[in-house]
Amino acid sequence: MSAAAPDSGSRDAPGSGRGADAGGRGADTGGRSSERLAELVALSRRYGSDPAWVLAGGGNTSYKNESTLWVKASGSSLGTIGVEGFCAIDRARLDAIWDRKYPDNADEREAAALADLMGARAPGETKRPSVETLMHGFFPQAFVVHTHPSLVNGLTCGRGGEEVFGELFGDEAIWVPLVDPGYILAKTVRQAFEAFRARQGRSPALMFMQNHGLLVAGETPEEIDSISSSVVARLASRVSRRPDRRSEAVDAASLAEMMRSIASLAGPGAFVAHRADADILAFARDAAGFAPLASAFSPDHIVYAGHEFALAEGAEDVARAWSDYFVRNGGPPRIVLARGLGAVSVERTQAAAASALALFLDACAVAVYAESFGGALHMPPKMVQFIRNWEVERYRAKTSIGSTGG
Numbered sequence: 001m002s003a004a005a006p007d008s009g010s011r012d013a014p015g016s017g018r019g020a021d022a023g024g025r026g027a028d029t030g031g032r033s034s035e036r037l038a039e040l041v042a043l044s045r046r047y048g049s050d051p052a053w054v055l056a057g058g059g060n061t062s063y064k065n066e067s068t069l070w071v072k073a074s075g076s077s078l079g080t081i082g083v084e085g086f087c088a089i090d091r092a093r094l095d096a097i098w099d100r101k102y103p104d105n106a107d108e109r110e111a112a113a114l115a116d117l118m119g120a121r122a123p124g125e126t127k128r129p130s131v132e133t134l135m136h137g138f139f140p141q142a143f144v145v146h147t148h149p150s151l152v153n154g155l156t157c158g159r160g161g162e163e164v165f166g167e168l169f170g171d172e173a174i175w176v177p178l179v180d181p182g183y184i185l186a187k188t189v190r191q192a193f194e195a196f197r198a199r200q201g202r203s204p205a206l207m208f209m210q211n212h213g214l215l216v217a218g219e220t221p222e223e224i225d226s227i228s229s230s231v232v233a234r235l236a237s238r239v240s241r242r243p244d245r246r247s248e249a250v251d252a253a254s255l256a257e258m259m260r261s262i263a264s265l266a267g268p269g270a271f272v273a274h275r276a277d278a279d280i281l282a283f284a285r286d287a288a289g290f291a292p293l294a295s296a297f298s299p300d301h302i303v304y305a306g307h308e309f310a311l312a313e314g315a316e317d318v319a320r321a322w323s324d325y326f327v328r329n330g331g332p333p334r335i336v337l338a339r340g341l342g343a344v345s346v347e348r349t350q351a352a353a354a355s356a357l358a359l360f361l362d363a364c365a366v367a368v369y370a371e372s373f374g375g376a377l378h379m380p381p382k383m384v385q386f387i388r389n390w391e392v393e394r395y396r397a398k399t400s401i402g403s404t405g406g
């Protein structure tokens with residue numbers, strides 16, 4: 001790394017084996033931290049405003065010195081975040097969470113772990129840290145960037161993804177299988193992290209999370225960039241087909257009929273967004289074409305675009321597809337595809353309709369990339385259900401504090 005960080009000499013080089021809980025804390029001064037927090041803000045905005053890395057409110061970043069971890073607070077968006085968008089956590093108290101024993105019951109466990117996470121905030125801190133904070137704490141590197149890029153998720157949502165991961169990244173990265181989000185995910189990451197350290201004698205700088213995303217850790221923003229671009233380059237070398245985002249013309253009268261049908265089904269106050277490109281039209285062609293999108297890839301997709309999409313055989317079939325969806329799921333679809341016409345998102349605000357469509361397009365991209373990694377690997381129904389229930393809790397939290405998730 002050429003851009004020498006002011007205190008880079010005082011810490012071990014990345015991957016040299018210093019554990020997250022090894023000594024040497026407390027030497028950082030306030031001035032140095034504020035410079036590095038400014039670097040964190042710039043790094044976060046750069047990744048947060050690039051749709052190849054982050055969509056909607058997704059992803060999170062952090063910087064740590066010896067005693068404190070600053071992590072994106074719930075309710076902040078990476079693309080526009082300022083230093084006030086980060087939540088300060090006491091690292092010793094964060095580490096102490098691993099000495100605790102939590103109840104087996106999922107709701108009780110998550111509530112207790114969240115309470116301890118809130119309790120680990122630095123004195124005077126009032127913002128709410130994301131549950132993914134626990135993962136940031138394990139990595140000894142100063143900067144951590146966690147994102148959900150579609151290219152990477154082509155691998156993490158591919159049936160052969162773990163095998164290709166082993167070939168391309170096995171010596172330097174960890175693979176985290178799909179488990180319940182929250183505390184269990186953090187615990188699984190911790191086990192994978194410790195196993196890597198025992199095997200390699202150093203900390204990993206990279207983590208691939210099945211059906212979820214990527215985490216990159218580095219001592220400087222430049223190091224994060226160089227690791228990230230090497231991940232992209234290596235994955236790109238294995239990709240045989242890329243998403244085709246070019247917009248396609250569709251029959252205007254039929255599209256108008258589809259929109260009228262959706263407007264009357266959704267009722268007053270609905271906002272819609274439409275998109276047709278070659279990939280969407282291929283997915284919407286028939287049940288076989290639709291199979292790669294037939295279930296959810298990642299928690300992010302469920303949160304922003306729904307756990308399932310409705311498929312109609314054409315404009316005249318939209319009402320049938322809508323009501324089948326409603327009966328199956330107890331609520332209306334958020335994405336409707338129609339053969340020859342593309343996809344429409346339906347939400348209660350314009351911003352939500354745009355986010356739902358963006359995440360749907362991401363699911364399409366993930367499905368296309370996954371073709372190069374053994375074909376689509378969806379989340380199992382039990383996990384989808386867990387996320388849907390969990391999301392209810394998150395939604396409550398969101399509305400109570402006016403945040404937009406983590």
Ligand SMILES: [Zn+2]
Binds near residue numbers: 132146147
């Ligand atoms: Zn995530």
